[in-house]
Amino acid sequence: MWRSGKDHYGLVAIGFHWTIAVAFTGLVGLGAWMVGLTYYDPWYNDSLALHKAIGIVVLALALAKFGWKLADRKPGFGPEVRAYERAGATATHWILGALLVVLPVTGYLISTSEGAGIDVFGLFEVPAFFDVTAGTRDLAIHLHYYLAYGGIALVGIHAGAAFKHTFIDKGSTLIRMLIPRSRSNSVDQPEK
Amino acid sequence: MIKRTLGAALAATVLAFSAPAADAADYTIDSGHSFVQFKISHIGVSWMIGTFETVSGSFTYDSEAGPEGQSITVEIDTASVDTNHAERDKHLRSADFLNVDEFPTATFVSSGYEGDAEGGVMTGDLTLHGVTKAIAIDVKKVGEGKDPWGGYRAGFEGAVTITRKDYGMGYNLGPSSESMELFLFIEGTRN
Numbered sequence: 458m459w460r461s462g463k464d465h466y467g468l469v470a471i472g473f474h475w476t477i478a479v480a481f482t483g484l485v486g487l488g489a490w491m492v493g494l495t496y497y498d499p500w501y502n503d504s505l506a507l508h509k510a511i512g513i514v515v516l517a518l519a520l521a522k523f524g525w526k527l528a529d530r531k532p533g534f535g536p537e538v539r540a541y542e543r544a545g546a547t548a549t550h551w552i553l554g555a556l557l558v559v560l561p562v563t564g565y566l567i568s569t570s571e572g573a574g575i576d577v578f579g580l581f582e583v584p585a586f587f588d589v590t591a592g593t594r595d596l597a598i599h600l601h602y603y604l605a606y607g608g609i610a611l612v613g614i615h616a617g618a619a620f621k622h623t624f625i626d627k628g629s630t631l632i633r634m635l636i637p638r639s640r641s642n643s644v645d646q647p648e649k
Numbered sequence: 650m651i652k653r654t655l656g657a658a659l660a661a662t663v664l665a666f667s668a669p670a671a672d673a674a675d676y677t678i679d680s681g682h683s684f685v686q687f688k689i690s691h692i693g694v695s696w697m698i699g700t701f702e703t704v705s706g707s708f709t710y711d712s713e714a715g716p717e718g719q720s721i722t723v724e725i726d727t728a729s730v731d732t733n734h735a736e737r738d739k740h741l742r743s744a745d746f747l748n749v750d751e752f753p754t755a756t757f758v759s760s761g762y763e764g765d766a767e768g769g770v771m772t773g774d775l776t777l778h779g780v781t782k783a784i785a786i787d788v789k790k791v792g793e794g795k796d797p798w799g800g801y802r803a804g805f806e807g808a809v810t811i812t813r814k815d816y817g818m819g820y821n822l823g824p825s826s827e828s829m830e831l832f833l834f835i836e837g838t839r840n
Contacts, residue, residue, distance in 0.1 A: 496822055505736060571735040591728070598739065 458637055461530045468637040470529060473522040475634075477557065478612075480515045484508060484560075485609045509568055510577045512561045519557035537628025542618070549615050556608040563601040570594040674711035674718065676803060676837030680704055684834040685725050693825035699741070701755075703729035708837055710793075710803050712766035719762040721771065723833065725755040745820045752779045757786075757833075766790065771807065780816045784809050786833065796838075804836040 461467040466474075491504035534543050568575055569585035570593075576582050589597070622630035685701040703726035711718040728749040730741050742749045759773035760783075768789035775784045786807040793803035812828045813819055819827075 496820070567739065568735050571731070571733055571738065573735065594735075 461532050463530065464532055464535075464633075465636075465638060466532055466633055467529065469525055471634060471637055473518065473525065477515060477518050477522065480511055480518070481557065482609065482612060484511055484515065485605050487511070488605060506576065509564065509575045512564050513575055513577050513583055515557060516561035516565075519554070519561075522557075523554070532633065535622065535628045535630055535633070537622050537626035537630065542622075546615075546618060549611060549618070553608065553611055553615060556604055556611070560601060560604055560608065563597040563604070566597040567594060567601060570597075674709045674714065675840045676708050676710060677840055678704065678706045678708065678723065679802070679836045679838050682804070682836040684832075685723070686832045686834070687829050688832070689822070689829035690825040692823050697732060699730055699732040701725045701727070701729050702731050704835075708805075708835065710805075710837070716762045716764065716769070719759075719771070721757070721759045721773075721835070723757045723835065725757075727753055727755050746818050747778060752777075757784075764788070775809075775811070777811075777816045778818050782811075782815055784811065791834075801839040802836060803839070804834070807833040807835070 459467050459469050461470050487504060487508050491500070491508060494501050494504060534546070538546065565575065565583070566587065566589050569583075569587070570589040572585050574582040574584040619631045619634070622628045623632065680703065683704045685704050687699050689697050689699075691697045704723060705726075706721065706723040708721035709719060727747045728742055730738055730747060730749075732738055732741065741747055744751075755775070755777045757773055757775050759771050761772045763770050763772075768787075771786045771788045772783065773786070774781050786809040788805055788807040791804040791806055794801070796802050808830060810828055810830050813822075814827065
């Protein structure tokens with residue numbers, strides 16, 4: 458139930474996947490929206506505070522997820538995923554995993570470049586650990602921007618592939634990430 | 650004999666004229682002791698102070714020379730803007746304000762001076778955000794004299810009020826924040 462098996466994902470892996478999926482997609486959306494806000498928008502300050510706090514949470518979740526993944530069993534691909542698709546999927550998973558660290562870290566470097574820490578929902582503050590030079594800061598700004606939008610494109614590919622393997626290839630790729638049980642071959646059809 | 654005396658007199662005359670004109674009055678701005686700051690209203694309740702950390706240039710200051718003998722050129726690295734708030738600085742560097750990628754340098758080049766050796770009004774062209782406008786800066790001498798390291802220094806302060814939208818930076822920050830004060834604290838070492 459909690460741990461993954463040979464052919465299914467456990468509840469913890471599923472929980473991490475969807476929590477991070479919602480938070481990551483939400484963060485990119487929030488970021489795209491907030492940079493267009495004008496000075497007099499009620500969300501002008503709060504949107505940024507929220508973006509930074511959620512970003513820190515995503516970084517913590519991603520690190521916890523990686524730790525769990527090391528200890529958890531690894532379900533292989535379903536038979537519906539072809540060999541070349543497996544290579545693409547593995548690369549996509551690794552890049553998305555890297556982005557879950559790189560994006561929060563670049564965001565952190567931008568926000569802490571003047572020495573102020575990041576307040577996380579008023580609960581605690583992540584201090585500015587590094588002395589960020591203007592060059593590093595500008596690099597972080599560019600990386601954060603392009604990797605966020607590149608990352609959301611990759612999420613689209615990732616989700617599209619899951620749909621393809623589920624509905625076109627009639628596999629259980631998407632179902633496996635929803636239901637933490639081994640259901641052998643009888644669940645090839647999605648629930649309506 | 651006569652020839653030699655004439656030569657010496659000529660040399661002395663040349664020295665006497667060239668020394669104050671070139672050496673005594675030309676200064677290089679000491680970036681470590683020069684500051685360009687701005688003060689702008691924050692929604693009418695308080696002030697926001699910012700600094701441009703990288704300032705360079707040169708000036709000519711000659712207390713004997715009268716108004717025509719005084720001039721200054723200041724160059725400001727716009728990307729060095731610092732308001733002690735990372736995201737605000739990022740916004741100030743963006744196209745909404747300074748657009749530092751396109752306009753990396755702001756300059757003030759003086760064109761005239763009215764006043765005496767202690768203070769007056771320095772007129773000139775301020776180029777900011779790609780827009781050049783004539784401004785008049787109230788200036789005051791702070792002090793001059795030998796420094797402890799073998800050099801000679803002079804320092805000045807200046808203040809001027811500018812309107813943001815005159816320079817194409819009209820981003821709405823509220824009615825009380827349309828104009829801002831610029832303060833220049835300029836120290837130079839004599840060349």
